[in-house]
Amino acid sequence: MTRPLAASHDTHPLAIEARGLVKHFDDTLAVDGVDIAVPEGAIYGILGPNGAGKTTTLRMLLGIIDPDEGVRRVFGNDRPHEVAKLIGYLPEERGLYPAMKCDDAIAFMGALRGLSLEEGKSRGRELLERHGLGHAVDRQIRQLSKGMAQTVQLLGTLVHRPKLVVFDEPFSGLDAINQGKLEVMIRELADRGTTVIFSTHVIHHAERLCDEVAIIAAGKVPYAGSVDLARDRIPAQVRLETRTASGDWRTAFPADVRHDAKSDGSHFWYFPVPDVGIEALLKRLLDGEAGILSLSIERAGLHDAFVEIAGEAAARALEDDQAKESAA
Numbered sequence: 001m002t003r004p005l006a007a008s009h010d011t012h013p014l015a016i017e018a019r020g021l022v023k024h025f026d027d028t029l030a031v032d033g034v035d036i037a038v039p040e041g042a043i044y045g046i047l048g049p050n051g052a053g054k055t056t057t058l059r060m061l062l063g064i065i066d067p068d069e070g071v072r073r074v075f076g077n078d079r080p081h082e083v084a085k086l087i088g089y090l091p092e093e094r095g096l097y098p099a100m101k102c103d104d105a106i107a108f109m110g111a112l113r114g115l116s117l118e119e120g121k122s123r124g125r126e127l128l129e130r131h132g133l134g135h136a137v138d139r140q141i142r143q144l145s146k147g148m149a150q151t152v153q154l155l156g157t158l159v160h161r162p163k164l165v166v167f168d169e170p171f172s173g174l175d176a177i178n179q180g181k182l183e184v185m186i187r188e189l190a191d192r193g194t195t196v197i198f199s200t201h202v203i204h205h206a207e208r209l210c211d212e213v214a215i216i217a218a219g220k221v222p223y224a225g226s227v228d229l230a231r232d233r234i235p236a237q238v239r240l241e242t243r244t245a246s247g248d249w250r251t252a253f254p255a256d257v258r259h260d261a262k263s264d265g266s267h268f269w270y271f272p273v274p275d276v277g278i279e280a281l282l283k284r285l286l287d288g289e290a291g292i293l294s295l296s297i298e299r300a301g302l303h304d305a306f307v308e309i310a311g312e313a314a315a316r317a318l319e320d321d322q323a324k325e326s327a328a
Contacts, residue, residue, distance in 0.1 A: 012039040015164050015195040016061055018072035023056050023065070030056045032219040034070070038197060038212070040163075043190045045206035046199040047306065048216035049317035054199035055092055057216065058168055061197075062089060074164065085114045088162035092169045092199075094153055098142035102128055102152050105141055109156030120159055127155040131181075147178045154182070158189075165189060167198035171205055172325065183209060201321040207302040215306060217314035227302060234300035234308055235272040238281070242267050243291030252276070252284040266293060273297060 016038040023031040031053045038044045046054050059065045061072050063080030074080040074087070096105050106124030107117050115123075128137050131151060141149055150173065157165065167186075171179050186209055189196050200206055206213050207227060214224040223230055245259075245267045257271040274281055278297065285292055307315040 012041075014038060014073075014076075015040045015042075016072065016074050016197070018061055018070060020070035021057065021060050021067045021072060022069035023053075023060060023067055030219055031060070031067070034214075034216070034219075034221045036061070036214050036221065036224055038195060040195050041190060041193050042195055042211045043186060043209050044195070044197045045210035045213040046197065046216055047201070047203065047206045047213050047302075048199075048310070049201050049314060050321045052216045052314070052317075053219040054216055055168055058166055058197070058199060062087065062166060085160065086163045088113070088157040088160065088165040090154060090157045090165075090167045090170055092172065094150060094173075096141045096149060096153055096156075098140065100141055101138050102133065102141065102144070103137050105152055106156040106159050109153075110159040113160040113162070115160045123159050124155065127159060128152075131155065131185075147174060150174060151178070151181075154185075162194065164195045164197070167196070169200060170198050171200060171202060179205075201318055203301075203303045203306060203318065213302075215309050217310040223305075223309045230305040230309065231300045231302060234304050236300065237298045238269070238271055238273055238278070239294075239296045239298050240269040240285075241293040241295070242269065242285075243293060244289070247288045247290060249284045249288030249290045252281050 014037055016036065018034060018036045021031055021034040021036075022029075034053070034057055036046075036057070046057060048054055056065070060067045061074070061080065063074070063084075071078060072080070075083050077083050080087075097108075100108065103121050103124040106127065107115075107120030110120030110123065111117050125134075125137055128134055133148060133151060136144060136148060136152075141152065144152065154170070157167075170182060174182065183205070186196050186198070198205075198209075210227050212224070212226050213230065214221050215230070243266060245261065252274065253269065254271050254274055257269055260268040260270075262268065282295070285295075303315070306318065
């Protein structure tokens with residue numbers, strides 16, 4: 001039985017909420033009971049390997065396809081297509097009419113969301129100028145580089161000034177410079193109060209940008225919540241470098257300490273922050289003359305959290321996806 005939708009998430013109104021989403025394609029279970037809640041104004045990532053169910057989930061959230069089970073709401077409406085004018089959607093499959101000029105292509109995309117062609121063309125020229133493509137206003141799409149064409153389609157997604165923007169694998173195929181520009185654009189959208197959702201198989205984009213993430217693997221979401229809470233599932237690690245390797249101070253270490261001896265005679269120690277706390281540990285090290293060369297507390301990254309939550313197989317699939325894209 002599907003659980004009822006809540007009215008809020010941590011007191012913030014929700015742009016999107018879904019409960020118990022299930023989708024089959026013939027005999028394949030593509031999405032299996034997905035729950036997601038996206039606060040208004042958040043940058044929200046759906047993180048998982050290719051084939052995990054990210055695109056199917058996004059399409060159900062937007063009403064492009066209907067779930068077999070479960071319910072979803074966009075800005076409180078359980079028929080997402082009725083609020084389509086508030087949404088900008090960039091699908092994973094990019095596509096523009098190659099004979100169209102850039103400003104016409106943007107205006108056309110805006111018209112699909114209710115914007116007049118005249119207003120869309122005017123805004124399109126302004127957006128192209130702002131994003132360094134003013135020189136390409138009158139060029140046909142076929143005359144653009146791949147990166148420029150992707151930017152034009154991105155601007156067409158934003159031309160009607162949506163309250164919610166949904167990107168499906170937006171960084172795929174972009175070089176490092178254009179990836180950086182897109183990250184800046186996403187942050188600017190959020191700063192203006194726009195809700196941004198994007199799917200990705202690249203952990204560092206989610207870690208750098210997202211307030212919250214849904215980790216998806218094999219059609220399920222084993223974790224949905226803040227990036228910080230995901231990372232906090234793994235205890236912070238102490239990284240200690242000493243001149244000496246033994247002494248009474250060693251009794252302050254937990255049993256699972258890892259030790260690396262270096263050729264220069266220094267010693268590195270890695271272990272979870274002990275229950276007694278860092279101050280007590282530091283006192284033991286100083287009193288025992290351990291010869292501290294460096295000491296830092298390193299918080300777990302989102303990659304470590306992903307492995308902990310989704311498992312080694314899903315993490316390997318994620319890494320394989322990134323390797324294939326880098327080689328392409």
